[in-house]
Amino acid sequence: MKIAVCIKRVPDMDLRFAIGAGGKALDSAGLKFDIADFDGYAVEAGLRLVEAHGSGEVVVVTVGPAAAQETLRKALGMGADRAIQLSADEVPFDGRAVATALATELKDGGYDLVLFGRMATDSANQTVGPMTAHLMGVPCVTAISKLDIAGGRGTAERQLEGASETVEFPLPAVVTIDEGLGRPRLPSLKGIMAAKKKPLEVKPAQLGAASLTVDSIALPPDRPPGRIIGEGADAVPELIRLLQTEAKVL
Amino acid sequence: MANMFAFAESRGGSLRKVALEAVSAARQATDATGGGEVHALLIGAPGIGAKAAALGRAGADLVIVVEHAGLARYSPEVFAATAADRLRSGGYRGAFFAASAEGRDLAPRVAVALGVSMASDLTGFAFEGDALVGKHPTHIGKIITTVRLTGSPALLTLRPGAVLVTDADRTARVEQGAPALDPAAARVVVTSVGGTGDAQLDLADAPVVVSGGRGLREAANFKLVEELAAAFGNAAVGATRAVTDDGWRDPSTQIGQTGRIVSPDLYVAVGISGAIQHLAGMRTSKTIVAINKDKDAPIFKLADYGIVGDLFEIVPRLTEEVRKARAGH
Incomplete structure (x- = not known):
C-alpha cells in the first residue's frame, strides 16, 4: 500500500502571538514551529495502515520553505519512508493554490491513499484536502475519526454535530483525518537518527493562482479580566443574580 | 444588484x-x-x-x-x-x-x-x-x-x-x-447516520453549554452536569478532551482546538482547569462561568463569573437555583 501524507509546518499554538510589522503576518520573534496537530494524526494513520497491511510506503509531502524540511524530518523520524518538499518561499493562504501544487505532484504517483489533517491549525481553512482530491480526480472523505481499508475500499466514520456518519468509498482516495486513529507517536532516538539518512526530495511547487489573500491580521479583542465572585455554594445566589441582571442570560 | x-x-x-x-x-x-x-x-x-x-x-x-x-x-x-x-x-x-x-x-x-x-x-x-x-x-x-x-x-x-x-x-x-x-x-456513499440522542440540543445550536472536565473525578459524576443543563432547559452538554479521551463522554462532544468550537450566550465550565486546547473551543462565548476548586486555574482568567470551591457542593445548589429561576419566568 502506497500512502502520501500531506503535512504543514505551523507555529506552536501554545505561544503568545504578536502581530508583525506589515500587519499581515505574525511577528516571527520567539515563534517555534511544529507539524500541524491534525497532520500529526494523519502521519500516525498512514504509518498504522501500512503496518497493518504488512507492506507499503509512507511518503510525506509538504509545500513550504526550506525550514519546512525540519517538519518533514520529524515525520520521517516517526517512521515515514521518504519526503518531498514542494518548495515555495511562502505557503499561500488560498487552499486552492496549495491544492494545485499537491495534485500536480501526487496525481500520477500511484498512491492508494492521500492523507491530510482535517485542517491546518494556523490558516484553518479546511479546503486543501477536498480540493486536491477533485484536482486528482479521486474520491474524498473529510474529517474522519475511524478508518478501515480492505479489498480496495475504505470505510470511515465522521463526527457530525451530535451524531456520526459512516461513509464508504473506493481507493484510490483522499482522506482527511480528525482524531481517532491514535495519538501521533513520538519519534524515537533511533527514528531520528534514521530520518537523517532517509531521502528528501526538493522540487519547485507548481502553485495555482491565489484569489484568497490576507488583508490584515489582528489579535482578538480582549475579554474583560476574569472575576471570582465568591467561594463555595454560598456564592450561588450572587451568581444567579449576576446571570439575571448583568449578563441577562437567565 | x-x-x-x-x-x-x-x-x-x-x-x-x-x-x-x-x-x-x-x-x-x-x-x-x-x-x-x-x-x-x-x-x-x-x-x-x-x-x-x-x-x-x-x-x-x-x-x-x-x-x-x-x-x-x-x-x-x-x-x-x-x-x-x-x-x-x-x-x-x-x-x-x-x-x-x-x-x-x-x-x-x-x-x-x-x-x-x-x-x-x-x-x-x-x-x-x-x-x-x-x-x-x-x-x-x-x-x-x-x-x-x-x-x-x-x-x-x-x-x-x-x-x-x-x-x-x-x-x-x-x-x-x-x-x-x-x-x-456516487463513489462516496454515506451508509448510515447514528445520532447520540435525538432530543438533545446540538452544541452548535444551544444558547447555553454546560461542560465538564476531570474535576468531576469519574464518568458517573457527569450526571451533575447533565442535571444542570436540564435545569437551564436550553443547554447542551460538552466535555474536555481529557474526559473524551478517557471515554467518559462521546468524542463528538469534545470542545476545544481538536474538537468543537462553540460560542453560546452562556458557557458553564464545571471542574475544568482551562488548558489552551480547551479555551480555543469556547473563548468566544458571550458569558463564561467557571466552577473549580483551584483558584489559580487558568479558566478563572477568562471567566466572567468564577466560583472557587467544591463542585460537588456548588453544582447541585446551582442546579436548584437555576431551576427556581427558570420556573419564575
Whole structure:
C-alpha cells in the first residue's frame, strides 16, 4: 500500500502571538514551529495502515520553505519512508493554490491513499484536502475519526454535530483525518537518527493562482479580566443574580 | 444588484439552524449590495420540499427543491455537483454555506468544481467592489484574519451562530430541481447516520453549554452536569478532551482546538482547569462561568463569573437555583 501524507509546518499554538510589522503576518520573534496537530494524526494513520497491511510506503509531502524540511524530518523520524518538499518561499493562504501544487505532484504517483489533517491549525481553512482530491480526480472523505481499508475500499466514520456518519468509498482516495486513529507517536532516538539518512526530495511547487489573500491580521479583542465572585455554594445566589441582571442570560 | 445563493442544510428531513443562518446571511448580503434575490438549495428525500416555507421566512425568494429517494442522507458528490450546476448557470455574486461538518465538507468540493477559491469559517463579511472581505478566526482563535476573496461567485462558509436568523416574512417561490449526478453513481456513499440522542440540543445550536472536565473525578459524576443543563432547559452538554479521551463522554462532544468550537450566550465550565486546547473551543462565548476548586486555574482568567470551591457542593445548589429561576419566568 502506497500512502502520501500531506503535512504543514505551523507555529506552536501554545505561544503568545504578536502581530508583525506589515500587519499581515505574525511577528516571527520567539515563534517555534511544529507539524500541524491534525497532520500529526494523519502521519500516525498512514504509518498504522501500512503496518497493518504488512507492506507499503509512507511518503510525506509538504509545500513550504526550506525550514519546512525540519517538519518533514520529524515525520520521517516517526517512521515515514521518504519526503518531498514542494518548495515555495511562502505557503499561500488560498487552499486552492496549495491544492494545485499537491495534485500536480501526487496525481500520477500511484498512491492508494492521500492523507491530510482535517485542517491546518494556523490558516484553518479546511479546503486543501477536498480540493486536491477533485484536482486528482479521486474520491474524498473529510474529517474522519475511524478508518478501515480492505479489498480496495475504505470505510470511515465522521463526527457530525451530535451524531456520526459512516461513509464508504473506493481507493484510490483522499482522506482527511480528525482524531481517532491514535495519538501521533513520538519519534524515537533511533527514528531520528534514521530520518537523517532517509531521502528528501526538493522540487519547485507548481502553485495555482491565489484569489484568497490576507488583508490584515489582528489579535482578538480582549475579554474583560476574569472575576471570582465568591467561594463555595454560598456564592450561588450572587451568581444567579449576576446571570439575571448583568449578563441577562437567565 | 446581485443574486445570492444559500445552501440549506438538513438532517433526517429537518432543517438545521445553520440553514436559516445561511439564508439570513445571504439576505443581508443581497440587501446590502442593492437588492436582488436569494436562492436557497434544499436537497433531500421526497417530502423535504415542505421545509421551503421556513427558508422563505428567513429571507429566501426562491427555493430550489431537489427531492430524490437516494438523497435521504448527505451525498457529498451529488450535493456538490448539484450546487455547482446551479451556481454555474445562475450568475450568483455569493454562495453561502455553513461551517458545519457537512458545509465544510461540501463547500470546497463546489468551489474547486467551479474553478474558484473560497473563504472559510467567517464570523463577519461584506462585499466590497469585486471582492468579498471577511473575518476569519485562525490560529485556534488567537488571531482574527481579515481575508479578501476575488472571483465570482464568492463561496464562503459561515461560522454557526455568526449571523442572527432574520424573520423576513417572505413567501418563497418553489422550483423543482434534479440531482446533477445520479445518486447511484456516487463513489462516496454515506451508509448510515447514528445520532447520540435525538432530543438533545446540538452544541452548535444551544444558547447555553454546560461542560465538564476531570474535576468531576469519574464518568458517573457527569450526571451533575447533565442535571444542570436540564435545569437551564436550553443547554447542551460538552466535555474536555481529557474526559473524551478517557471515554467518559462521546468524542463528538469534545470542545476545544481538536474538537468543537462553540460560542453560546452562556458557557458553564464545571471542574475544568482551562488548558489552551480547551479555551480555543469556547473563548468566544458571550458569558463564561467557571466552577473549580483551584483558584489559580487558568479558566478563572477568562471567566466572567468564577466560583472557587467544591463542585460537588456548588453544582447541585446551582442546579436548584437555576431551576427556581427558570420556573419564575
